[in-house]
Amino acid sequence: GTFGTLQAQILPNRTCIGSAEMDLNLTGCRIIVTAGAAGIGLEVARAFVEEGAKVWVCDVDRKAIEALATSDPEISTAVCDVTDRKGVREFFSTAVVDMGGLDCLVNNAGIAGATARIEDTAPEDWDRCLEVCLTGSYNFAHLAAPLLKESDNGSMINFSSAAGKHGFALRSAYSAAKWGVIGFTKSLAIELGADGVRVNAILPGIVAGDRQRRVLEAKAQRLGKTFTEIEAEAFSYTSIREYVTARQLADQVLFLASPRGRTISGQAISIDGDTKMLA
Secondary structure, eight states: OOHHHHHHHHHOOOOTTTOOHHHOOTTTTTTEETTOHHHHHHHHHHHHHTTTTEEEEEEEEHHHHHHHHOOOTTTTEEOOTOOHHHHHHHHHHHHHHTTTSEEEEEEOOOOOOOOOOOGGHHHHHHHHIIIIIHHHHHHHHHHHHHHHHHHHTOOEEEEEEEEEEEEETTHHHHHHHHHHHHHHHHHHHHHOOOOOTTEEEEEOSBOOSHHHHHHHHHHHHHOOOOHHHHHHHHHBBBBSOOOOOOHHHHHHHHHHHHHHTTTTSSSSSSSSSOOOOOO
């Protein structure tokens, strides 16, 4: 029939695949990425470098920082715990003097927190999760805001999670922290908007990598199920049943940080395969 003829003509010519990359105009932009020596943070840092940006990353993992200094010498590095305010101030002093300012802060640092019922969650585990995932973002934003106001392309991207819009049984500390990141993001978007600084949050879903594997393994152990069962259950709540890649997240960060994203602010952007719930 007519449709079959059209289909035969159209399908072999998928001209949108492999098209030229757009120029995001990030050459020379000055970037800080927290927890940038591995995983999502490292992918974000490398993506910025590919676009010609100047990048400083910090990480609490000294071995990962040392490895990165060798593998990616174009990325400037320092060991820094986002909860150590004195260390954060020292990191900022070094990075900003070296770059001559700041155009974008990527608050990526976070930890999974405890996998346990609330009555079994130790107070110190609760405190540590909020301290890293939420207060760590404050520690960097507090110092970054005045610098971003001086930029003609100032932006901040905070990493939340699908757990920042859904309840998450057995992960209450993590979910609470990530909901907090969204409130923090929206508040700063209003506060800094008059100065031309945009602030957005990224909400990843099930991200491929060691961290996600460990989370699923912990839940499997807690519930007495297999890893395969827990993984299948997690994907059953999504429309697109595949892992999100770190590169997909990096691509979104770059667009938000570029002049092309100049009117996007106050948004909590989900990259999660249309996750309906977490359990």
